Amino acid sequence: MEKLSLAEKAFDQGKGILRLAPAWVPRSFCVPGRRIKLHPDDYYVLGGLRGGIDERWLSSTTPAKNGPLTGKNEGLSAVVFRDGPKEHQVLLKDAIDSLKGALVGKRIWDQYGAWPMYSKFFDNMGPLPHHVHHNDEKAALIGQLGKPEAYYFPPQLNNHGGDFPYTFMGIAPGTTRAQIRECLENFTKGDNKITNYSQAYRLQPGTGWDVPPGLLHAPGSLCTYEPQKASDVFAMYQSLVNEAIIPEELLWNGTPRESIGDYEALLDVIDWDLNLDPHLHEHRYMHPKPVKSSEAMKAEGYHENWVCYKSDAFSAKELTVLPGATVTIKDSGAYGIIMMQGRGKMGVWEIETPALIRYGQLTNDEFFISEQAALEGVTIVNASATDPIVMLKHFGPGNPDLK
Numbered sequence: 001m002e003k004l005s006l007a008e009k010a011f012d013q014g015k016g017i018l019r020l021a022p023a024w025v026p027r028s029f030c031v032p033g034r035r036i037k038l039h040p041d042d043y044y045v046l047g048g049l050r051g052g053i054d055e056r057w058l059s060s061t062t063p064a065k066n067g068p069l070t071g072k073n074e075g076l077s078a079v080v081f082r083d084g085p086k087e088h089q090v091l092l093k094d095a096i097d098s099l100k101g102a103l104v105g106k107r108i109w110d111q112y113g114a115w116p117m118y119s120k121f122f123d124n125m126g127p128l129p130h131h132v133h134h135n136d137e138k139a140a141l142i143g144q145l146g147k148p149e150a151y152y153f154p155p156q157l158n159n160h161g162g163d164f165p166y167t168f169m170g171i172a173p174g175t176t177r178a179q180i181r182e183c184l185e186n187f188t189k190g191d192n193k194i195t196n197y198s199q200a201y202r203l204q205p206g207t208g209w210d211v212p213p214g215l216l217h218a219p220g221s222l223c224t225y226e227p228q229k230a231s232d233v234f235a236m237y238q239s240l241v242n243e244a245i246i247p248e249e250l251l252w253n254g255t256p257r258e259s260i261g262d263y264e265a266l267l268d269v270i271d272w273d274l275n276l277d278p279h280l281h282e283h284r285y286m287h288p289k290p291v292k293s294s295e296a297m298k299a300e301g302y303h304e305n306w307v308c309y310k311s312d313a314f315s316a317k318e319l320t321v322l323p324g325a326t327v328t329i330k331d332s333g334a335y336g337i338i339m340m341q342g343r344g345k346m347g348v349w350e351i352e353t354p355a356l357i358r359y360g361q362l363t364n365d366e367f368f369i370s371e372q373a374a375l376e377g378v379t380i381v382n383a384s385a386t387d388p389i390v391m392l393k394h395f396g397p398g399n400p401d402l403k
Helices: 003-013 092-099 108-110 136-140 179-185 263-269 280-283 294-300 371-376
Strands: 017-021 023-027 052-059 078-083 087-089 117-122 151-152 166-169 199-201 208-211 302-308 315-321 325-330 335-339 343-346 349-352 366-367 378-380 389-395
Touching: 003 017, 003 078, 003 087, 003 092, 017 092, 078 092, 117 389, 151 302, 151 315, 166 389, 179 263, 208 280, 208 302, 263 325, 294 302, 302 325, 315 378, 371 378
Parallel strands: none
Antiparallel strands: 017 078, 017 366, 023 052, 052 117, 078 087, 151 208, 166 199, 302 315, 315 389, 325 378, 335 366, 335 389, 343 349, 343 378
């Protein structure tokens, strides 16, 4: 069966809504926080060299860049399609290449020729190193795109805070370029102490942060929902985290070969105005904002918040459908969803929130909604008399509904 016919049949079967398979990603330098519902026996199912599985990528057409041991199609979402007794899978990337604007919308397809974002859960027991994502100009030097991203901390996945539920963000006002350069030059000498020049913020479930390219940040140990531009470019600027040494190659990750060893090139990746902003919390912190009047939404049986809304490269909402309610929700663009709580129906699909998932097991908790289906309205039925349905929705760039 050809990819095109598979994509078309899957699209028709779901009435414009595609069911996706879980996409699990390990990171060799991280310890899983064990809050992303993977079975306890499966966090190291890929072997010790690959490290623990601490991420689940959502609506992803972006391959993970995990070095020479990276698995085939690692990080890529797959569409699940049943043809009679047979079950097929086709990569979401291939489905989008086949269906084009019919799936992602003419505006997105004409401008990007792809789905230009993805989201993920990252779930670590400890903090990550202070690191930076390159902007488009710097990322282009190694043939990649820049990477803005954002965080939201879902209450459903944060029954514990991990070892360090604080995120370092930016550079403390008054810090000089020379001081940061000294830290980078000391990268191979143990602890380079770069977070001495930063500030940490306590993380609160149900809130989030906006992280533009060029902003140094060291994510804390809450399980994090992270919409982002379709890129995996980064460089680690902190050498020691939780007594674990960070390999020097990760300092130069994202640096063109001819610039390796040039510390000024690393300093130029930093957006200094952004990092030294004395009002960093005010400008980058995100508290949920209702999409319209809370009273009006409650009367219709639901509540919806913007949870990521400061970047033009993507946006995200949290939708809650009240127990026993049936609602039809309209949006102006294609989006992916991941179920956080509850069970019921969405369009033709049964939707449910698994408590535990084996590696390789299929689920009914992740879908991709075409632009046409979003415009016509997605009908959701909450089958429970007591439990709300909660889902997170990740949108592409330039969301027309984001004012």
